[in-house]
Amino acid sequence: MRVVLALLCAGFWTAVLAAPSTLNSTPSLNATGSNCAGINGLSPRCRPVEANHRREVFYVGGHYQLDPQTQQHFLVDQMYVEKLTPFRSPHQRYPLVFFHGGGYSGAAWLQTPDGRQGFASYFLERGYVVYLVDQVGTGRSTQADLTAYPIKGVQSAEITLRGFTRMQDYNDYPQAKLHTQWPGTGREGDSAFEALANLAIPLTTNNDRLESSMRNAGCILLSIIGKSFLISHSIGAIHPILLSDQCPDLIAGNLNLEPTTVPFESIVGGPSSPNAGRVPNRKWGLTNTPLTYLPPTTNPEDLKPVRAGPDSAARRSCLRQSEPARKLPNINKVPYVALTGEASQHAGSDHCIVEYLQQAGGKPEWIRLAQIGIHGNGHFGYLERNSEQIAKVAERWIRRHEV
Structure with a gap:
């Protein structure tokens, strides 16, 4: 029997009193003129940048499992949740739930690597109640059973340089040369680079167990806090898809920053060939575990993925369902962007996600930042400048969908 574990750590609220700040302000200097960027912000002379808020900590979604060796029951599959409430009373209709990317934790939403306010503070200052989660098996949601949740580290300095902070130095795809917004040098030794490197943590490799646990814990969370907007980054975008399939009526909208849910495969690119780095993944199209399709199916092979479109380093070809395509009735109920x-x-592959949702009967939106003047x-x-x-x-986008 599934139960909900909701524990308020230490039994008190903690008020975080921060001086007023804007999200994009220059990192503070202390009284002696010392730099407070990145990890230097640890100094007691540096002003805090987070918005004023009250913080509570909970775990949800756990259930008891019998250990055959000890014949004792242990709680498993619980998810860590931080509830951040504006210091002044919240005045927005819906809360926001943030899902981090792979190899990170909910802490990624708190502040930027160069010491500015993060998305959490931005929305707290605008009156939203904010929930930050650590996906099950990761960070503060780490499980004792490493057989169920094996973990690995994936964030080497080389991956960070090539994929996130200095893409412009490599020739993996044409758009990389346009990268200008990473704070600092983007190289080892720079305070912002080291802050991002330190933020990375191991993640579980058991995607099936992760998805099942997040589907359960996420819908339990939403059943408690009510209808909410879900905001995700990277591989964290798989969780809003799962919850839209499981409990769509509890979701006001899904906003996904650079979603890593390319249908049926992962595309990691490569300098020599546009076909380099394609790895089979997400056999149910957008997820590793079953989704609700119409006509119904219990076999992912019924989706019969086929390759569509020309393929180049700048714009990748996509796998789609064979026609007639099955629909995603639950997921299509939830606004998606x-x-x-x-x-x-992602500039060369996110179209695959949008087109897959369209083929499945949805009306997803796609905002390409460069097309609205954000370069x-x-x-x-x-996390960038x-x-x-x-x-x-x-x-x-959230305001437009607050109905």
């Missing part, structure tokens, strides 16, 4: 940076590898962003746009511009785009 993908935000894509100009200089990210130079890589995969971590919400113009992050406030991206936050404003996200806020406008």
Whole structure:
């Protein structure tokens, strides 16, 4: 029997009193003129940048499982949740739930690597209650059973350089040369680079167990807090898809920054060939575990993926369903938008996600930041120098869908 574990750590509220700040302000200097960017912000002489808020901590979604060796029952599959409430009373209709990307935790939403306010503070200052989660098996949601949740580290310095902070130095895809927004040098030794490197943590490799646990814990969370907007980054975008399939009536909208849910495969690119780096993945199209399709099916092979469109390093071909395509009735109930940076590898592959949802009967939106005058962003746009511009785009989309 599934139960909900909701524990308020230490039994008190903690008020975080921060001086007023804007999301994109220059990192503070202390009284002696010392730099407070990145990890230097640890100094007690540096002013805090987070918005004023109260913080509570919970775990949800756990259930008891019998250990055959000890014959004792242990709680498993619980998800860590931080509830951040504006210091002044919240006045927005719907809360926001943030899902981090792979190899990170909910802490990624709190502040940028160069020490500015993160998305959490931006929306707190605008009156939203904010929920930050650590996906099950990761960070503060790490499970004791490493057989069920094996973990691995994936964030080497080389991956960070090539994929996130210095893409312009490589020839993996044409858009990379447009990258201009990473704060600092983007190289080892720079405070912002080291802050991002330190933010990365191991993640679980058991995608099936992860998805099942997140589907359960996420819908339990939404059943408690009510209808909410879900905001995700990268592989974290798989969780709003799962929840839209499981409990769509509890979701006001899904806003996905650079979603890593390319149908049926992962595309990691490569300098020598547009076909380099294609890895089979997400056998149910957008997920590894079953989704509700019409006509119904219990066999992912019934989706019969076929390759569509020309393929180049700048715009990748996509796998779609064979026609007539099955529909995604639950997922299609929830407004969906993908935000894509100009200089990210996603600029050449996010169309695959949008087109798959369209083929399945949905009406997804796709905001390409360069087309609305926001230039130079890589995969971590919400942490880059113009992050406030991206936050404003996200806020406008949310306002349009607050019905």
